[in-house]
Amino acid sequence: MWEQRGPRVGWAGMATLGLIGSGHIGGTLARLAVGGGLDVVISNSRGPETLAGLAAELGPRARAATQAEAAAAGDWVVVTVPLKAYTQLPREALAGRTVLDTTNYYPERDGHIEALDNGSTTSSELLQDFLGESTHVVKAFNNIFFKHLGTLARPAGAQDRTALPIAGDDAEAKRRATELLDRLGYDAVDAGALAEGRRFQPGTPAYGPPYAKDPSRPFNEQEAGPASAAEIRAYLAKS
Numbered sequence: 001m002w003e004q005r006g007p008r009v010g011w012a013g014m015a016t017l018g019l020i021g022s023g024h025i026g027g028t029l030a031r032l033a034v035g036g037g038l039d040v041v042i043s044n045s046r047g048p049e050t051l052a053g054l055a056a057e058l059g060p061r062a063r064a065a066t067q068a069e070a071a072a073a074g075d076w077v078v079v080t081v082p083l084k085a086y087t088q089l090p091r092e093a094l095a096g097r098t099v100l101d102t103t104n105y106y107p108e109r110d111g112h113i114e115a116l117d118n119g120s121t122t123s124s125e126l127l128q129d130f131l132g133e134s135t136h137v138v139k140a141f142n143n144i145f146f147k148h149l150g151t152l153a154r155p156a157g158a159q160d161r162t163a164l165p166i167a168g169d170d171a172e173a174k175r176r177a178t179e180l181l182d183r184l185g186y187d188a189v190d191a192g193a194l195a196e197g198r199r200f201q202p203g204t205p206a207y208g209p210p211y212a213k214d215p216s217r218p219f220n221e222q223e224a225g226p227a228s229a230a231e232i233r234a235y236l237a238k239s
Ligand SMILES: NC(=O)c1ccc[n+]([C@@H]2O[C@H](COP(=O)([O-])OP(=O)(O)OC[C@H]3O[C@@H](n4cnc5c(N)ncnc54)[C@H](OP(=O)(O)O)[C@@H]3O)[C@@H](O)[C@H]2O)c1
Pocket: 020, 021, 022, 023, 024, 025, 026, 043, 044, 045, 046, 047, 050, 067, 080, 081, 082, 083, 085, 088, 089, 102, 103, 104, 105, 141, 142, 143, 144, 145, 146, 147
């Protein structure tokens, strides 16, 4: 995992990542954030005391808190829970925030949601509808296996830097999301409006394989391989 060395200019006042969900993806993002010089507030469903181990591992930049505290503290808030839990999120505490949504719909885990089964909407649009229009949802980090997310991060300008797709309806929120990705070690590819997130949902060519060494083999059984912005655009065009 890479580590940011020295202070960076241009980040004044944008220094805390709030995480709702601190499992495979949330924990990985927390490690990248600490490595990138951000403060981190982690939370889960069971309460801060159950996150003492992860908080200790992350060190002095991290603290465990309630979901509402993580939402309030974060300059960015990442929601990274099983999709079925989205209606339990702290809606009021998230009002007005930029929310990055990593969730994916897996009916076997989440139960069937008709509007997703019939393709009339997407999981991120469901979350956006639930949170309301003052909160700006950006779909991000959902199409990469957590182990690959942990190992492919590189400093800005690195030749083998990897790109991740983002989708959202608010240009400013996407700009902020792009800043966060950069801080965590990734380039961003703007896939368009939130509805375009369907291009990198589970089952699409852009979901998983781009970040595996051999994209023709199951992505979660192998080592990571970098994917450039041009490659990600090509995958999105295929979806
Ligand atoms: N695993 C991957 O490689 C991967 C990759 C991309 C996207 N995703 C997606 O990202 C999301 C998270 O995946 P994951 O693998 O990180 O899951 P995970 O390891 O099972 O972690 C889920 C986290 O969400 C928390 N949580 C569950 N219900 C909650 C609620 N009602 N309120 C607040 N927090 C709650 C859990 O806390 P408790 O343990 O306290 O319940 C846990 O910290 C999923 O939608 C998944 O499909 C996963």
